[in-house]
Amino acid sequence: MIARATAIACATLLQQARSSLARLVAALLVACVPVGAWLMGQDAASRAWAARTLAAEGLRFVLPLAAVIGGAFALRPSMKQGWALLPARRMEWFFGAALAGAILALGSVALFAGGAWLAGASIGDAALLVIPRRAALAVGGSQSPNEAAQTARRWAAVRGKETRLTFEFESPQTTSLRGEIDYELIWTQEAPPARGVPFDVLVFAGDASQALASQAGSKCEVRALSRRRAAFEIAATPPGRCTVLIVPNDPTLAVGVREHDVVIEAGQTSQVASLALLALVALAAALLCMAVTLGFRALTTAPTAALAGLLLLASLTLLPGITSAGQMAADRRASVESEGGQSDPWAELENSLANLPPLLPAGDFETYLHGRTVDADVAASALWRALAALALLPLGALLFGRRQIAR
Amino acid sequence: MPAVEITNLCKTFKDFFGRRRVTALDGLSLAVQSGEVYGLLGPNGSGKTTTFKIALGLIRPDSGQVTIQGHKPGSLAARKQTGYLAEESTLLPFLSARESLRLQGALAGLSRAQSKRRTDELLEKVGLNQAADRRVQGFSKGMQRRLGIAGVLIGDPQVLILDEPTSGLDPLGAVEMKQLIAELRQQGKSVLISSHLLGELENVCDRVAFLNQGKLINEGTLEDLLREKETHELRLSPADPEAIRALEALARQRGLTVISSKAPMRSLEAFYLSVLGKDKPKP
Numbered sequence: 194m195i196a197r198a199t200a201i202a203c204a205t206l207l208q209q210a211r212s213s214l215a216r217l218v219a220a221l222l223v224a225c226v227p228v229g230a231w232l233m234g235q236d237a238a239s240r241a242w243a244a245r246t247l248a249a250e251g252l253r254f255v256l257p258l259a260a261v262i263g264g265a266f267a268l269r270p271s272m273k274q275g276w277a278l279l280p281a282r283r284m285e286w287f288f289g290a291a292l293a294g295a296i297l298a299l300g301s302v303a304l305f306a307g308g309a310w311l312a313g314a315s316i317g318d319a320a321l322l323v324i325p326r327r328a329a330l331a332v333g334g335s336q337s338p339n340e341a342a343q344t345a346r347r348w349a350a351v352r353g354k355e356t357r358l359t360f361e362f363e364s365p366q367t368t369s370l371r372g373e374i375d376y377e378l379i380w381t382q383e384a385p386p387a388r389g390v391p392f393d394v395l396v397f398a399g400d401a402s403q404a405l406a407s408q409a410g411s412k413c414e415v416r417a418l419s420r421r422r423a424a425f426e427i428a429a430t431p432p433g434r435c436t437v438l439i440v441p442n443d444p445t446l447a448v449g450v451r452e453h454d455v456v457i458e459a460g461q462t463s464q465v466a467s468l469a470l471l472a473l474v475a476l477a478a479a480l481l482c483m484a485v486t487l488g489f490r491a492l493t494t495a496p497t498a499a500l501a502g503l504l505l506l507a508s509l510t511l512l513p514g515i516t517s518a519g520q521m522a523a524d525r526r527a528s529v530e531s532e533g534g535q536s537d538p539w540a541e542l543e544n545s546l547a548n549l550p551p552l553l554p555a556g557d558f559e560t561y562l563h564g565r566t567v568d569a570d571v572a573a574s575a576l577w578r579a580l581a582a583l584a585l586l587p588l589g590a591l592l593f594g595r596r597q598i599a600r
Numbered sequence: 601m602p603a604v605e606i607t608n609l610c611k612t613f614k615d616f617f618g619r620r621r622v623t624a625l626d627g628l629s630l631a632v633q634s635g636e637v638y639g640l641l642g643p644n645g646s647g648k649t650t651t652f653k654i655a656l657g658l659i660r661p662d663s664g665q666v667t668i669q670g671h672k673p674g675s676l677a678a679r680k681q682t683g684y685l686a687e688e689s690t691l692l693p694f695l696s697a698r699e700s701l702r703l704q705g706a707l708a709g710l711s712r713a714q715s716k717r718r719t720d721e722l723l724e725k726v727g728l729n730q731a732a733d734r735r736v737q738g739f740s741k742g743m744q745r746r747l748g749i750a751g752v753l754i755g756d757p758q759v760l761i762l763d764e765p766t767s768g769l770d771p772l773g774a775v776e777m778k779q780l781i782a783e784l785r786q787q788g789k790s791v792l793i794s795s796h797l798l799g800e801l802e803n804v805c806d807r808v809a810f811l812n813q814g815k816l817i818n819e820g821t822l823e824d825l826l827r828e829k830e831t832h833e834l835r836l837s838p839a840d841p842e843a844i845r846a847l848e849a850l851a852r853q854r855g856l857t858v859i860s861s862k863a864p865m866r867s868l869e870a871f872y873l874s875v876l877g878k879d880k881p882k883p
Binding site for chain 1: 613653658659660674676679692693694695699703706707709735
């Protein structure tokens with residue numbers, strides 16, 4: 194069965210590769226981001242932004258859309274196409290078509306991402322390396338009572354029990370370090386704040402205990418970005434374990450920071466890894482869309498299958514956004530409706546729909562758009578989507594085996 | 601065991617709402633024996649193609665059953681035993697003739713070496729070895745037909761279902777196709793043919809069946825069906841006019857009616873072959 198499905202896939206791919214439009218499409222896939230960025234931007238910065246936008250939106254929207262359309266037309270259950278008459282089972286034909294579609298999608302993504310990388314490299318665009326949160330080894334400071342450890346905000350004040358907040362992390366081999374801190378304030382005295390940013394940031398080599406003992410840290414340049422957000426920057430950081438100390442400097446205030454509120458970026462790196470990760474995410478989503486569309490195609494006509502695939506794509510990408518069960522809405526609703534005390538099945542359904550994992554996690558694409566490196570964790574979620582696509586194929590193949598080919 | 605056995609086959613095509621639209625087959629029963637060439641005749645819509653589609657497992661009958669060498673249609677065993685040549689080309693246009701046959705060989709379960717050997721043999725047999733590496737899209741209809749029959753034969757199936765096998769072939773190609781069918785019969789293969797060209801079937805079929813509105817109207821050997829029992833044809837050589845007149849007079853004397861007495865005409869096909877010098881059997 195595997196040999197026959199592979200033979201069908203190889204023949205299908207050979208057919209596609211030799212069609213008159215194949216080379217043109219391949220060239221367009223490679224060229225669309227570089228040419229688009231060159232046409233849309235006036236200077237290096239705007240071209241870099243255009244290149245990142247084209248790459249992200251192409252991977253996020255165009256690829257799954259193309260997978261849906263391609264999946265709808267990949268199978269042509271008619272006698273005229275010839276596959277129906279070959280000495281292979283219907284299931285093998287289905288798997289062969291799916292395999293060919295997956296390889297085509299992989300090739301298309303590789304060409305498109307390659308073009309995006311070329312565009313970035315030629316413009317000189319580079320991604321900022323965000324130190325992954327899991328590399329933050331420890332967080333120090335006094336924790337508020339009644340707060341979960343993961344989301345707890347830690348507090349420090351000039352005259353408090355804790356006079357500094359510590360964040361440990363692994364610093365890569367890099368030349369500069371920068372970061373952003375979102376913080377909260379509590380007035381401890383009846384006096385106005387004295388400074389724009391109520392804390393200093395110091396970076397030490399080594400872990401927290403060594404840092405506190407040595408007292409030989411480098412003071413960072415700190416500036417306010419907005420009302421409760423500050424940025425810090427330092428020219429050089431030694432590689433290896435480092436500690437960031439946030440030291441309140443205003444005696445009238447206590448400063449509270451959560452682990453997730455500290456984003457540390459170290460140096461600049463190539464975009465290849467980020468692009469590859471996003472391509473993987475988009476490819477997995479495209480494969481899932483294609484598997485679902487192929488399943489519909491097993492029973493219906495190509496336009497109906499395409500429509501069903503598009504509806505599914507729209508649902509999976511929009512549902513978490515259009516339901517009113519976002520966190521703020523849910524909190525508000527809970528506070529209003531708690532008096533009734535009765536669970537509403539529609540609300541529960543809405544909640545469960547809102548909790549569906551998005552087909553394409555927008556946050557990762559936004560990270561790339563902001564010029565930051567994408568966290569490698571996305572690969573795992575992409576793998577799950579690809580496995581879901583694989584799990585759907587046997588069902589489609591079974592349905593296709595039952596289909597009658599009358600014409 | 602018959603190579604193809606069709607028993608009480610019924611099929612009705614329905615519309616979207618499940619209403620009956622066309623009764624394509626209405627209790628059809630027939631059997632094709634091993635080593636037999638069986639012709640299906642009938643006007644358009646008589647159920648020939650529906651019968652083929654059911655035999656290939658493409659559609660399911662409402663009732664009745666079909667077996668191919670004892671296997672259920674559509675099963676892998678039945679598919680391996682069946683070769684189908686459709687009326688229109690179903691070849692992949694961007695593959696070469698060699699690649700097309702290799703693909704069919706792979707699907708028929710041949711090893712790489714077997715597939716290569718059979719491909720070379722069949723390309724030689726159908727006269728396409730000079731065009732083996734050309735893409736199918738550039739082939740004439742006759743070449744596509746010959747490649748189609750090579751593809752049907754690559755897996756060495758026992759049952760061949762040929763829909764208009766000589767369609768698109770020039771007279772020489774048609775004669776070669778009929779010779780090929782005769783060879784297949786000698787090899788013990790069963791051939792089920794449908795054709796609108798009655799003359800084509802007449803030359804190659806052992807038995808024929810006439811279908812109309814999904815029913816079997818008549819079935820039998822060509823000998824049984826076509827023999828004119830009331831008349832007799834006598835051919836003489838050389839054509840001596842005196843002897844012919846004497847024979848005609850004798851017939852009238854015996855009370856017989858001479859319906860026709862003239863020099864026989866060759867068929868256009870025979871003349872065409874003689875012009876091309878292909879009328880003599882190959883040594």
